[in-house]
Amino acid sequence: MEWLVVVVLCALALGVQSEFPTKEFVESLKPVVEKCEANTGVDKGLVDEFSKGTMIDDAKLKCYMKCIFLEFQVLDEATGSFRYEKMLSMIPQEMKSIAYEMGRNCIHFKGEGGADLCQVSYDLHRCWQKADPNHYFLM
Numbered sequence: 545m546e547w548l549v550v551v552v553l554c555a556l557a558l559g560v561q562s563e564f565p566t567k568e569f570v571e572s573l574k575p576v577v578e579k580c581e582a583n584t585g586v587d588k589g590l591v592d593e594f595s596k597g598t599m600i601d602d603a604k605l606k607c608y609m610k611c612i613f614l615e616f617q618v619l620d621e622a623t624g625s626f627r628y629e630k631m632l633s634m635i636p637q638e639m640k641s642i643a644y645e646m647g648r649n650c651i652h653f654k655g656e657g658g659a660d661l662c663q664v665s666y667d668l669h670r671c672w673q674k675a676d677p678n679h680y681f682l683m
Contacts, residue, residue: 594669595680621661626651
């Protein structure tokens with residue numbers, strides 16, 4: 545399941561190694577990506593545009609992000625808390641420092657008292673994108 549965390553983050557260090565993510569890595573992520581695409585009906589073009597830095601306010605995109613977090617069990621649906629420690633523990637060592645730096649200023653995003661977790665997920669991704677647009681990636 546370690547390979548799944550990168551999709552959960554959708555924001556990790558792709559520039560660290562010129563061949564990251566490898567074709568094999570991307571292939572291994574497809575089941576969760578495809579499941580969340582199907583469950584939310586997200587426009588894959590919007591996912592690509594967001595990954596490139598365009599801040600898109602789209603309900604399906606937001607819920608796609610939430611779906612990925614839930615699939616990798618890094619978002620607690622009951623409390624709205626994002627499990628940074630769990631996420632970091634699942635990331636390959638060579639990506640941890642970038643993921644930490646990207647996320648350390650975004651740790652305050654969490655859903656409280658019935659918050660819209662699709663919006664919370666989107667806000668977290670926006671924060672990561674702004675924190676490190678060179679390494680941010682959304683599949």
